[in-house]
Amino acid sequence: MIDHAHDLACVRDATERLLTAAAALDNASVAEPSRLPGWTRGHVLAHLARNADALVNVLEGRPMYASAGVRDADIERDAPRPLDVQLTDVRESAARFQETGDAPADWARTVELRNGVTDSASRVPFRRRIEVELHHVDLGIGYELEDLPAEFTEREIDFLTQRFSGHGDVPATRVTDGTHAWSTGREGAEPEITVSGAPADLLGWLAGRRDGAALKTVGGALPQLPPL
Known part of the structure; x- marks a missing residue:
């Protein structure tokens, strides 16, 4: 059985680990390539922030993204920002996601994600945890797949x-x-x-x-x- 409250707590912990590790970077290293082809570390951080807002949309019954083009354009727009701006955005968007997740809701309802994919609302916090954990690894700053919680x-x-x-x-x-x-x-x-x-x-x-x-x-x- 999916425990959305447990997953929300795990998302909070994973986000803090990522933010603490990323705070040791500087503006130059944010502009360097990540482990994802074609993306800098700035792209990864920008994606994490926009994904948190997108999952708020999902939980509140709105389209996850206005379109695939808008999603990609937002990431490209936000990728070059200085480290402090990136970290503030990741932190504040994560707080918005947590606030939405903490609100009373029918967690058994079906929600729609990208490309017509549907899932139980109760699985959305784990989907966010996947984003935070794997993209922490993608940053290439010392957090490896072996470091993920078992x-x-x-x-x-x-x-x-x-x-x-x-x-x-x-x-x-x-x-x-x-x-x-x-x-x-x-x-x-x-x-x-x-x-x-x-x-x-x-x-x-x-x-x-x-x-x-x-x-x-x-x-x-x-x-x-x-x-x-």
């Missing part, structure tokens, strides 16, 4: 294997860290391939942050996953 890593692997479940371009695959196991890819068949490895490496592969070279595969080559 509970988060397990849940995100579960979330992503569910996302690729039933995808016709992904062979039926068993994913395991040696303790837990998940199924993903095409349905209606026994898994063709087993992918195993450390939790951080599995998450990195599923989230498009690592190439999977550290993983072991049995039954075929490592599946190529569609973009998130």
